[in-house]
Amino acid sequence: VSGCNSESRGALVVLEGLDRSGKTSQSSRLLTYLEGLGHSVELWRFPDRSTNVGQMISSYLSNKSQLDDHTIHLLFSANRWEKRSLMETKLKTGTTLIVDRYSYSGVAFSSAKGLGDEWCKAPEIGLLAPDLVLYLDIQPEKAAERGGYGGEKYEQLEFQRKVAQCYQVLHDASWMIVDACRPIEDIEKQLQELVLECVMACQKGKPLAN
Ligand code: DGP
Ligand code: NA
Ligand code: NA
Numbered sequence: 001v002s003g004c005n006s007e008s009r010g011a012l013v014v015l016e017g018l019d020r021s022g023k024t025s026q027s028s029r030l031l032t033y034l035e036g037l038g039h040s041v042e043l044w045r046f047p048d049r050s051t052n053v054g055q056m057i058s059s060y061l062s063n064k065s066q067l068d069d070h071t072i073h074l075l076f077s078a079n080r081w082e083k084r085s086l087m088e089t090k091l092k093t094g095t096t097l098i099v100d101r102y103s104y105s106g107v108a109f110s111s112a113k114g115l116g117d118e119w120c121k122a123p124e125i126g127l128l129a130p131d132l133v134l135y136l137d138i139q140p141e142k143a144a145e146r147g148g149y150g151g152e153k154y155e156q157l158e159f160q161r162k163v164a165q166c167y168q169v170l171h172d173a174s175w176m177i178v179d180a181c182r183p184i185e186d187i188e189k190q191l192q193e194l195v196l197e198c199v200m201a202c203q204k205g206k207p208l209a210n
Contacts, residue, residue: 008203010040010096012087012128013195016104016167017136018160019152020143021180022187026136027100029188030195034096039199042090045100046080053079061152073110077123080106087128091208096199103127104170109154112162117169129174129209132198134191136180140164 013030015023027043034041049058053075059065060072067075080103090097103124110120140160149155154163171177176194180187 008094008205009208010091010094011131011195011199011202012091012097012099012208013198014099014102014104014130014133015136016101016108016133017180018138018140018143018164018167019149019155020146021136021138022184023100023136025184026134026187026191027098030098030191033188033192034098034195034199037196039096040094041096041098043098043100044083044087046083046102046105047076048079048083051079051082053082061154063153069110069113069115073106073115073120074123076106076110077103080124080127084127088208091128096202098195099130102130102133104133104167107170108163108166111166112159126210131174131202131206132194133172133175134194135167135171135175135177136187137177138180142181 015027017023024045027045031041031043047057047061048054056065056067057072057075057079060067060075087097103121106124107117107120111117140157140163143160144157154160178187178190178194
């Protein structure tokens with residue numbers, strides 16, 4: 001099985017998008033797909049609420065605690081940093097990671113509050129660079145119609161509109177913009193093709209970057 005080749009590394013694939021854009025269900029579909037092909041693959045998500053830092057974030061998101069905008073920004077970043085070395089080990093030993101949100105969420109959600117872009121990006125420097133970012137593109141109004149938000153801090157239409165604008169300036173060469181308003185199976189198929197191509201490139205020796 002290709003994923004068992006100890007010479008090859010796994011791919012770092014990130015899903016980004018507004019709340020209710022479909023990231024979580026598409027991530028788990030990708031996991032099932034790659035597992036079915038015999039690849040070594042794990043599904044991760046940020047924030048990772050299982051750690052101490054993650055619990056502070058979770059408490060903030062559910063409005064049980066209040067934190068200064070800069071402070072919560074740095075906690076989200078710390079939550080990615082605390083997983084960095086494990087992430088590197090997994091990738092280097094051939095496991096592909098499908099990651100539901102990453103640094104782009106960090107920058108988009110904080111700059112939507114008015115914090116400066118450069119300040120927001122600084123603590124992300126040195127984290128591993130994704131091989132592929134799948135941006136699930138949906139209008140904020142359409143996302144809001146999808147069965148409603150769960151009531152967490154950022155799940156409000158007006159704020160999500162700002163986040164959508166902030167995401168737009170973050171697009172880089174690793175991004176693929178996916179129309180997330182189509183039927184779920186159509187999106188799934190497109191993501192499968194993109195991810196498989198990426199996994200193959202990493203197996204063939206595409207270097208892992210910071
Ligand atoms: P989720 O578990 O994917 O629903 O994410 C929880 C919420 O936190 C969601 O509204 C997006 C937001 N979020 C995710 N990552 C970050 C981050 O790094 N910084 C900020 N400010 N918000 C984030
Ligand atoms: Na959410
Ligand atoms: Na999600």
